[in-house]
Amino acid sequence: MSERERKDSPEQAEFRAHCRQWIADNHPGEPEVRLPISALEIMTPQQMQYLQAWQKAAYEAGLVGCDYPEAVGGGGRQDCQRIANEELVAAKTPYFPNIIGLGMAAPTVFHHGSDELKARLLPRLFSGEDIWCQGFSEPGAGSDLASVQTFAAKRGDKWVINGHKVWTSLAHFAEWMILLLRTDKSHKYDGLSYFVVPIASALGKGVTVRPLIKMTGETGFNEVLFEDLEVDDGYRLDELGKGWQVAMTTLLHERGAGELVTPRAGGLKSKSAHNTTARAVMELARNTPRDGGTAADDPLLRDRMVRQAIREEALREHQRRARVPALTDHPMRLPLQNKLLNSELSQDTASLALDVMGPSASLYLADDNAPGGGQWPMAYMNSYGFTIAAGTSEIQRNILGERVLGLAKSK
Amino acid sequence: MSQPNNYGFEEEAAMLKDSARRFFAEKLPVDQLHALIAADPDPERSPEVIWPEALWAEMVELGWTALAVPESAGGIAMPWVAVAGLLEEAGRAALPSPLLSTLQVTAVLAQAGAAAAPALGEIAEGTAATLAFMDVSGGQQVGAVVVEDGRLRGQANFVQDVGKCDRLLVLAREGDGTALFWVPCDANGITVHRDAIVDLTRDQAHVSFDAVVGERIDCDAAQAWAAAQPVIWTLISADMVGAAEWQLQTTTEYAQQRKQFDRPLGFFQALKHQLVDTMIAIDESKSLVYSAACALNHEPQRARELAHMAKASASDTAGFASGRSVQCHGGIGFTWECFVHLYFKRQKHSQLLWGDAAWHRARLAEMLIDRGARAA
Numbered sequence A: 001m002s003e004r005e006r007k008d009s010p011e012q013a014e015f016r017a018h019c020r021q022w023i024a025d026n027h028p029g030e031p032e033v034r035l036p037i038s039a040l041e042i043m044t045p046q047q048m049q050y051l052q053a054w055q056k057a058a059y060e061a062g063l064v065g066c067d068y069p070e071a072v073g074g075g076g077r078q079d080c081q082r083i084a085n086e087e088l089v090a091a092k093t094p095y096f097p098n099i100i101g102l103g104m105a106a107p108t109v110f111h112h113g114s115d116e117l118k119a120r121l122l123p124r125l126f127s128g129e130d131i132w133c134q135g136f137s138e139p140g141a142g143s144d145l146a147s148v149q150t151f152a153a154k155r156g157d158k159w160v161i162n163g164h165k166v167w168t169s170l171a172h173f174a175e176w177m178i179l180l181l182r183t184d185k186s187h188k189y190d191g192l193s194y195f196v197v198p199i200a201s202a203l204g205k206g207v208t209v210r211p212l213i214k215m216t217g218e219t220g221f222n223e224v225l226f227e228d229l230e231v232d233d234g235y236r237l238d239e240l241g242k243g244w245q246v247a248m249t250t251l252l253h254e255r256g257a258g259e260l261v262t263p264r265a266g267g268l269k270s271k272s273a274h275n276t277t278a279r280a281v282m283e284l285a286r287n288t289p290r291d292g293g294t295a296a297d298d299p300l301l302r303d304r305m306v307r308q309a310i311r312e313e314a315l316r317e318h319q320r321r322a323r324v325p326a327l328t329d330h331p332m333r334l335p336l337q338n339k340l341l342n343s344e345l346s347q348d349t350a351s352l353a354l355d356v357m358g359p360s361a362s363l364y365l366a367d368d369n370a371p372g373g374g375q376w377p378m379a380y381m382n383s384y385g386f387t388i389a390a391g392t393s394e395i396q397r398n399i400l401g402e403r404v405l406g407l408a409k410s411k
Numbered sequence B: 001m002s003q004p005n006n007y008g009f010e011e012e013a014a015m016l017k018d019s020a021r022r023f024f025a026e027k028l029p030v031d032q033l034h035a036l037i038a039a040d041p042d043p044e045r046s047p048e049v050i051w052p053e054a055l056w057a058e059m060v061e062l063g064w065t066a067l068a069v070p071e072s073a074g075g076i077a078m079p080w081v082a083v084a085g086l087l088e089e090a091g092r093a094a095l096p097s098p099l100l101s102t103l104q105v106t107a108v109l110a111q112a113g114a115a116a117a118p119a120l121g122e123i124a125e126g127t128a129a130t131l132a133f134m135d136v137s138g139g140q141q142v143g144a145v146v147v148e149d150g151r152l153r154g155q156a157n158f159v160q161d162v163g164k165c166d167r168l169l170v171l172a173r174e175g176d177g178t179a180l181f182w183v184p185c186d187a188n189g190i191t192v193h194r195d196a197i198v199d200l201t202r203d204q205a206h207v208s209f210d211a212v213v214g215e216r217i218d219c220d221a222a223q224a225w226a227a228a229q230p231v232i233w234t235l236i237s238a239d240m241v242g243a244a245e246w247q248l249q250t251t252t253e254y255a256q257q258r259k260q261f262d263r264p265l266g267f268f269q270a271l272k273h274q275l276v277d278t279m280i281a282i283d284e285s286k287s288l289v290y291s292a293a294c295a296l297n298h299e300p301q302r303a304r305e306l307a308h309m310a311k312a313s314a315s316d317t318a319g320f321a322s323g324r325s326v327q328c329h330g331g332i333g334f335t336w337e338c339f340v341h342l343y344f345k346r347q348k349h350s351q352l353l354w355g356d357a358a359w360h361r362a363r364l365a366e367m368l369i370d371r372g373a374r375a376a
């Protein structure tokens, strides 16, 4: 029994045993389709269906949405999602496809939606039957998110939406979107409101989804056009003009600093996903011939590989230290670093892997001689998605400087 | 064995850390510290041992020297995380004292079995001690002092805070092996040559041994030394993390108050982002320090690896935080009157002592890359 288990409450211990048993009996095994690094790069219906079936099975077994009340389709448990995540990650299962739904839409709808909306939307969100997407960014509103121009005009008791969203991950599979828009043009922040809107069922009826191609050649994000899409007032979250506050709930959870733990499986450690850890780079170096020896003999590469291993270890430790108040000076200090550190770490590790590979790093997916199947150049390019999405690294540093250190705001 | 979720940092450890912070804030505010140790700016001043000596008696009274001493030898036997917490606060205060060296000596003695009990008992009662063994390169192999005919000969370098200590714990080469001696600083045949050092918060010396008779501590000294090294690296890293936190807080306050171009300095991202990066570096080191300290009690099989990580990280953090603290203060930060130079100097001293970052990473490369290959 690990120390971690020893700290489990009786409820958690029983639940952990259940998770472990269920995963042992129901691990879906290796998929027939190649899976991308994360759910954000899912391209084909086959990939999506395989992952949706897996999420649904895990939900029905009680491993998804554990800490939400039963009335909204949750498990009604206390601090148990963490336990399920630990077991899912340890068992190297595939990841869940409804990443935006689970990580962002669910906590936002839960904190700001009507009871009716919660009961209707959340069960199918947890099960993965309804995929969700996030309509925040626009061509003219990226880092300066509050300048969004998509507009909802009141017509009778309905709202009519017009506008243009970009970089909308998973919109091509999405049933629903969380949508930040403007209901008043005269106030930048207080003119914003927040809706949930149907996407798939409104295609061709006010909604157009067009795929955008990433630098890797993958798709995964889209632009979404709204032309006179009519929605009920019941799809609004919280009060009119409170959209910015609602968006803060979404962003906090998106950056891993929210209070509700996001259901998480597989990921980095999944067998089917590419392993991008420092240990994997060390292994790569030992297998890469160089100057009569291997790349693992090069003193500068050795130093860089160890630096990455140190950063990785520290990041793992942050999760633990963040829960020990006596060893943290400010409650948000570690949680708000989470997204920044993770994304920059994986970028630097992938970059190092390419240096270790040398000219072989030029070989891509379709080349039989590509070390690691050409996944490293793919991972390196994709890493820029992570340092840009969900608030760029520069914006994360602004937030840390202002919210944690209390430095003067730059907006 | 694996580590507990809270690092084993229990109520008593939190109380110790908190009371230490209040103790230093009250008894050793930085302006008083500066007035005491930085009275003479002459770069060619000759070395002197200046420190708040009266505070040491109070720290002994509080039981701080007994913290890591086993109960069987009259100590309190707190876990190493608690000691790390105390040293983080000592670093934050830039405390000149033999506390760090004495706790490091305790780490070696605690590994040395029953024969070390009397020495540990002395420490529990307030005897201050320091390690003596380094060669002129400051490396960590034993051999600069040797045992010949039962007497100590040679020269130990970079002996820390010896001017504040009563005893030396000498690691000496004896034939092919290592021996441990407990020696009064003023024993016959010992000459302490004070080094003129940059750091104002410490004293340092090279110590020559001319046929010195010491008290031998009968034990497997090589094993005790190897087991104590991770403690030694972790404790000095805790000091650096605390000092870096002071550098961050002080520089942040300055960036909030001082205005240029009609704005507080911290408005400008060129500064804001440097301060954030300092915070990120500190947090990396801090997580590693507490993990390493916890491993000393709970996960001994990983203690060495984690301590190498902690010292590598904390050394880099110390250098980075120091540079930023001077740069972000501008001209005033470059003066003797601004307190940041005290920490700048202390950090550089700690950074290079007990193996710099590159040395620790080179050891880690051997553990993770070369030995990892054999494991794979």
Ligand SMILES: Cc1cc2nc3c(=O)[nH]c(=O)nc-3n(C[C@H](O)[C@H](O)[C@H](O)COP(=O)(O)OP(=O)(O)OC[C@H]3O[C@@H](n4cnc5c(N)ncnc54)[C@H](O)[C@@H]3O)c2cc1C
Pocket: A040, A133, A134, A135, A136, A137, A141, A142, A143, A144, A166, A167, A168, A169, A170, A221, A384, A385, A386, A388, A389, A390, A391, A392, A393, A394, A395, A398, A410, B269
């Ligand atoms: C892979 C991927 C998936 C995404 N998925 C979604 C999604 O599902 N839904 C969604 O709504 N959006 C999504 N986004 C969009 C993402 O949130 C934006 O790209 C991001 O917020 C940056 O906005 P921008 O692209 O307009 O860049 P800009 O804001 O124009 O920034 C350009 C550069 O200027 C810097 N910069 C801007 N302002 C400042 C400032 N104040 N201080 C310092 N530097 C500054 C930025 O850091 C950046 O380096 C995704 C993006 C990517 C890459």
